[in-house]
Amino acid sequence: MPGMQAQDEGANRDEAQAAQAVNGDGPKRKENSATPSSNSPKRQRRGQVHSTLNAVRPNIWHRIQEDRRQLPAWSCKDKLLELVRENQALVLVGETGSGKTTQIPQFLLKGGLAKGGAIACTQPRRVAAVTVAQRVAQELGTDLGGKVGYSIRFEDTTSPETRIKYMTDGMLLREAMIDPLLSNYKVIIIDEAHERTVGTDVLLGLVKEVLKRRPHDVRLVVMSATLEASKFISYFPGCKGALIHGRAFPVQLYYTARPEDNYLDAALNATLQDRISAMQLARSKAIAAGQLPTEEEQDNSPQQPEELLVYTIYAAMSHEQQLRAFEPAPPGARKVILATNIAETSITISGVRYVVDPGFVKARSHNPRLGADALQVVPVSQAQAQQRSGRAGREGPGKAYRLYTEQAYDSLEPATVPEILRSNLASVVLQLKALGINDVLGFDFLDKPPIPSIVRSLELLYSLGALDSQGKLTSPVGTSLSRLPVDPMYGKVLLAATSMGCSIEAMQVISMVSTDGVFVVPRAKREEANAARLKFTSKEGDHLTLLAVARAFAELPPKQQTSWCHDNYINIRSVRKAQDIYQQLARQLHQLQLPLTSCGEDPTPLRRALVAGLFPQSARKQPDGTYKVIATGQQVFIHPSSVLIGKKVDCIVFSELVLTTKQLTTHCAPLPCPLQKAGLCHFLFSAGMQGT
Numbered sequence: 117m118p119g120m121q122a123q124d125e126g127a128n129r130d131e132a133q134a135a136q137a138v139n140g141d142g143p144k145r146k147e148n149s150a151t152p153s154s155n156s157p158k159r160q161r162r163g164q165v166h167s168t169l170n171a172v173r174p175n176i177w178h179r180i181q182e183d184r185r186q187l188p189a190w191s192c193k194d195k196l197l198e199l200v201r202e203n204q205a206l207v208l209v210g211e212t213g214s215g216k217t218t219q220i221p222q223f224l225l226k227g228g229l230a231k232g233g234a235i236a237c238t239q240p241r242r243v244a245a246v247t248v249a250q251r252v253a254q255e256l257g258t259d260l261g262g263k264v265g266y267s268i269r270f271e272d273t274t275s276p277e278t279r280i281k282y283m284t285d286g287m288l289l290r291e292a293m294i295d296p297l298l299s300n301y302k303v304i305i306i307d308e309a310h311e312r313t314v315g316t317d318v319l320l321g322l323v324k325e326v327l328k329r330r331p332h333d334v335r336l337v338v339m340s341a342t343l344e345a346s347k348f349i350s351y352f353p354g355c356k357g358a359l360i361h362g363r364a365f366p367v368q369l370y371y372t373a374r375p376e377d378n379y380l381d382a383a384l385n386a387t388l389q390d391r392i393s394a395m396q397l398a399r400s401k402a403i404a405a406g407q408l409p410t411e412e413e414q415d416n417s418p419q420q421p422e423e424l425l426v427y428t429i430y431a432a433m434s435h436e437q438q439l440r441a442f443e444p445a446p447p448g449a450r451k452v453i454l455a456t457n458i459a460e461t462s463i464t465i466s467g468v469r470y471v472v473d474p475g476f477v478k479a480r481s482h483n484p485r486l487g488a489d490a491l492q493v494v495p496v497s498q499a500q501a502q503q504r505s506g507r508a509g510r511e512g513p514g515k516a517y518r519l520y521t522e523q524a525y526d527s528l529e530p531a532t533v534p535e536i537l538r539s540n541l542a543s544v545v546l547q548l549k550a551l552g553i554n555d556v557l558g559f560d561f562l563d564k565p566p567i568p569s570i571v572r573s574l575e576l577l578y579s580l581g582a583l584d585s586q587g588k589l590t591s592p593v594g595t596s597l598s599r600l601p602v603d604p605m606y607g608k609v610l611l612a613a614t615s616m617g618c619s620i621e622a623m624q625v626i627s628m629v630s631t632d633g634v635f636v637v638p639r640a641k642r643e644e645a646n647a648a649r650l651k652f653t654s655k656e657g658d659h660l661t662l663l664a665v666a667r668a669f670a671e672l673p674p675k676q677q678t679s680w681c682h683d684n685y686i687n688i689r690s691v692r693k694a695q696d697i698y699q700q701l702a703r704q705l706h707q708l709q710l711p712l713t714s715c716g717e718d719p720t721p722l723r724r725a726l727v728a729g730l731f732p733q734s735a736r737k738q739p740d741g742t743y744k745v746i747a748t749g750q751q752v753f754i755h756p757s758s759v760l761i762g763k764k765v766d767c768i769v770f771s772e773l774v775l776t777t778k779q780l781t782t783h784c785a786p787l788p789c790p791l792q793k794a795g796l797c798h799f800l801f802s803a804g805m806q807g808t
């Protein structure tokens with residue numbers, strides 16, 4: 117690409133010092149695969165590879181086996197088995213695409229290390245757990261739910277025969293609540309540990325305890341694509357490190373010669389180069405990561421614009437929607453995938469040869485003093501940049517366009533700040549308590565979160581009635597909250613709603629606030645969109661407004677959903693995702709033996725339930741028109757998207773504080789009048805304590 121400088125990835129990477137190489141002394145890269153790459157015309161003619169071997173033709177299966185043998189992990193199979201046999205804990209470092217996630221569990225199973233039990237392999241993200249399990253089922257020649265399966269929240273494809281279980285880290289944490297020794301598992305693999313998600317960090321601490329209590333009966337493998345190995349190694353007593361050299365295919369890196377002023381334009385140029393029409397260019401302004409044709413295709417392609425298929429993949433999409441980005445592009449079309457960092461690690465999207473990395477990520481960080489979360493666009497870490505470029509070299513040589521200079525890359529932080537150091541910890545503290553870990557401040561975290569964050573979370577859980585004055589989990593409020601897959605404050609809303617006869621409405625509201633961007637406001641049609649929203653707007657605030665949308669959508673025949681959403685400026689993906697969440701919550705209530713009840717058209721019970729959970733986030737209007745959070749005294753403003761903006765409301769409760777240039781309250785509801793008259797603070801605090 118013009119103005120970009122090429123460099124082969126890995127050339128300037130220092131290697132994990134504490135780790136021992138298990139497949140030779142130096143990096144081995146496969147410059148050209150001995151087997152045809154999966155994108156070769158020959159392979160494409162064979163058609164799509166299905167999710168299970170039963171549907172895969174034998175020649176494709178043989179090719180998959182041949183591809184496996186080319187992976188760097190394959191060449192160190194025996195050494196790896198020996199290391200796992202001899203050490204209770206092993207940290208395994210390998211480059212992206214070296215075969216850690218797909219191959220290591222299979223080696224361990226075949227090597228007899230899971231005798232009498234199963235192998236758990238945790239992933240930070242649902243989409244990775246699902247797609248990797250599908251791939252491994254294919255490689256092993258079984259159906260999902262046979263020897264291999266996955267378990268993600270509310271979706272479990274495993275069976276008693278399952279020996280390799282890919283799962284989100286949250287699911288293993290949930291299993292630990294029932295079986296603290298995780299006795300089903302002979303090997304626990306914590307994958308993508310470099311991501312340092314909250315779930316990974318809590319698991320690391322928990323599994324450390326399991327290793328101590330099952331010294332001869334369980335093994336741990338921590339897998340990481342970056343080089344923080346020594347930190348992990350010194351965390352586990354007697355732990356060894358190992359390094360898999362090399363990656364499946366080389367990825368050529370390109371940097372810009374000068375810093376880019378506008379990364380969207382730069383991404384667009386890098387993605388499309390000179391190959392598509394001006395019309396398509398205009399349509400595709402927001403391209404951030406994508407796929408360009410292979411060199412082979414470029415040579416053979418006719419000189420006419422290709423059809424450009426734009427897919428998106430981001431966390432707020434439902435799982436089914438996310439999987440659409442994995443579908444192969446039809447012949448003659450080029451697929452461009454706009455992805456957030458959810459697609460940055462673990463996954464293999466067939467056909468991706470090019471990655472465009474703008475070098476930014478939208479990261480959330482929590483300020484415990486303000487009780488506010490800030491969502492900010494910040495530069496990625498070097499580890500993230502490596503992961504991103506790694507997506508291009510998985511089925512053949514790839515290219516990664518980094519839209520920043522090489523100097524800028526060198527000045528990036530080597531690793532991402534662990535999520536646990538920048539998160540609201542209420543859910544984590546609640547989970548630890550549910551796991552029987554009472555002394556949360558003394559828990560052996562790999563990196564201890566800031567004490568004020570933990571203390572604030574303890575206070576919040578106490579005020580919600582989830583903890584008693586000794587800091588112990590209460591029953592049933594605390595135990596139920598720990599099982600509800602929502603923020604503890606919304607969990608409390610749901611519990612209160614069950615006793616107030618409006619759990620159905622509460623679930624509809626919670627599922628809607630859990631998805632982003634229900635209302636679409638195109639810049640060019642702002643007035644029309646606002647007029648459409650008026651139909652749903654409730655003077656009782658954003659929650660009841662969202663409830664009106666959820667109810668109207670639920671009554672539509674499926675055929676009318678798309679046009680209705682279009683006419684009403686509603687994001688159909690968001691409402692469908694909300695319906696998914698609703699179903700999940702309903703199943704959870706059923707498991708907790710809590711009733712599904714409706715308050716019909718009377719909003720009062722729901723408004724009271726909202727206050728019973730959200731009261732720690734309440735604010736009172738000040739003479740200057742701003743609001744002050746009652747608990748902290750912080751000055752806050754109602755979010756511009758709220759239906760309460762410009763309305764005369766003395767007291768509000770809200771979902772969360774978001775820090776932009778000022779602190780904004782999201783999803784606001786006015787406090788019911790009788791409660792205001794009766795004395796706000798008194799009500800707020802007694803509502804929480806009574807566990808209503």
Ligand SMILES: Nc1ncnc2c1ncn2[C@@H]1O[C@H](COP(=O)(O)OP(=O)(O)OP(=O)(O)O)[C@@H](O)[C@H]1O
Binds near residue numbers: 210216217461509
């Ligand atoms: N769903 C899939 N379809 C096609 N090939 C796949 C799929 N999943 C994995 N592969 C192949 O297996 C290789 C190894 O993937 P694997 O996920 O095991 O690597 P990894 O070392 O765990 O990398 P990362 O940390 O980036 O996930 C990939 O480079 C790709 O060639």
